Amino acid sequence: MYLSRPELIKKEIFDISEYVPGKSIEEIASVYSLDKASIIKLGSNENPLGPSPKAVQALIDAAPYANIYPSADALEFREALSKYTVFPVSNIVASGPGMDGLLDGLCRLMIEKGDEVIIPIPTFAYYELAARACGGKPVFIRRNQNFSLDPQKVLEAESSKTKIIFLCSPNNPSGNLLPESSLRKILKNTRALVFVDEAYVEFADRNIVGLVQEYDNLVVGRTFSKVFGLAGLRLGYGILPEWLAKEYIKAATPFSVSFPALKAGIAALLDVEHIRKTIKITREGREYLKKKIPFKVYPSQANFVLVDVAPLKAKAVAEILMKKGIIVRPCDSFRDAGETFIRITVGTSEQNKKVVNSFKAVKKEV
Numbered sequence: 001m002y003l004s005r006p007e008l009i010k011k012e013i014f015d016i017s018e019y020v021p022g023k024s025i026e027e028i029a030s031v032y033s034l035d036k037a038s039i040i041k042l043g044s045n046e047n048p049l050g051p052s053p054k055a056v057q058a059l060i061d062a063a064p065y066a067n068i069y070p071s072a073d074a075l076e077f078r079e080a081l082s083k084y085t086v087f088p089v090s091n092i093v094a095s096g097p098g099m100d101g102l103l104d105g106l107c108r109l110m111i112e113k114g115d116e117v118i119i120p121i122p123t124f125a126y127y128e129l130a131a132r133a134c135g136g137k138p139v140f141i142r143r144n145q146n147f148s149l150d151p152q153k154v155l156e157a158e159s160s161k162t163k164i165i166f167l168c169s170p171n172n173p174s175g176n177l178l179p180e181s182s183l184r185k186i187l188k189n190t191r192a193l194v195f196v197d198e199a200y201v202e203f204a205d206r207n208i209v210g211l212v213q214e215y216d217n218l219v220v221g222r223t224f225s226k227v228f229g230l231a232g233l234r235l236g237y238g239i240l241p242e243w244l245a246k247e248y249i250k251a252a253t254p255f256s257v258s259f260p261a262l263k264a265g266i267a268a269l270l271d272v273e274h275i276r277k278t279i280k281i282t283r284e285g286r287e288y289l290k291k292k293i294p295f296k297v298y299p300s301q302a303n304f305v306l307v308d309v310a311p312l313k314a315k316a317v318a319e320i321l322m323k324k325g326i327i328v329r330p331c332d333s334f335r336d337a338g339e340t341f342i343r344i345t346v347g348t349s350e351q352n353k354k355v356v357n358s359f360k361a362v363k364k365e366v
């Protein structure tokens with residue numbers, strides 16, 4: 001007999017829809033009877049080159065010390081990040097699991113029942129989930145047709161209960177950057193904390209992290225899951241004002257980043273060749289996909305492109321691609337994204353060719 005005791009669960013949890021991840025290779029192999037080795041995974045914006053070999057070696061070297069807790073302040077890792085970001089260590093916090101852990105920590109720190117957070121949609125789903133789990137109420141505002149953001153609309157959505165404004169740049173799933181002028185306008189005119197998610201910023205032409213020096217209400221979130229190819233290690237970090245970093249570490253889980261992950265992160269930061277190569281193939285591949293996919297492809301500053309397959313439905317097209325062994329992400333699970341968008345991670349040139357040929361075949365079939 002199964003027991004169920006929903007009265008023990010916080011009420012706000014029942015308002016949360018489960019996070020929808022990209023499909024796994026195992027799932028697609030089993031559903032479509034495909035050989036795992038033939039499947040290409042372009043649904044979760046991972047690094048198609050894999051992790052830096054130096055990070056892999058650091059993991060192997062760290063393995064014998066798995067019985068020891070990592071340092072609580074992750075100082076060695078933060079020092080490496082300090083060199084990489086040119087910020088003092090006092091402005092940097094390590095986070096796990098991934099940047100999601102940073103979002104959780106901030107919500108634990110700031111959100112009480114009834115507090116509001118502003119989320120321009122469509123965007124990354126976890127802001128809503130993290131806020132709701134703490135009793136927060138998301139206030140959604142719509143992006144423009146081309147996914148740009150009107151800073152005035154953000155400011156108009158603010159109330160006395162607003163605690164955090166979540167902005168994503170480049171935005172997932174649309175790939176566009178938030179202009180610095182828009183961000184400054186929001187920062188200057190809000191009482192709330194502004195969180196800018198720069199998960200994909202290494203693939204972009206510019207970043208806004210320097211503004212943390214100027215504004216005491218800006219936090220920038222970063223991750224090792226994308227350009228550094230360490231999604232499986234769940235490693236992230238935040239750049240934030242010192243006053244907030246001091247409070248954040250009280251609310252965040254202690255030892256949230258494992259010792260092997262810290263060591264691999266440091267090695268990945270130092271592997272400049274792997275970083276450069278990843279950025280180069282991504283930028284080239286992004287242009288190729290934009291030019292060759294025979295549907296509307298939005299300009300992207302990230303390691304993915306957004307394709308509008310209208311008048312077809314994203315789910316149907318994604319299914320055709322998945323049957324061919326290409327895992328992509330139909331965006332119908334993104335709030336307010338409609339039913340015709342597919343997000344595809346930029347892969348290796350061979351994978352990108354396969355993507356283009358498959359889209360051409362879809363176009364011919366309809």
Ligand SMILES: Cc1ncc(COP(=O)(O)O)c(C=O)c1O
Binds near residue numbers: 044097101235
């Ligand atoms: C915009 C954005 N932010 C944050 C994350 C989560 O990053 P992490 O893997 O570090 O938790 C993702 C993951 O895909 C993302 O797309």
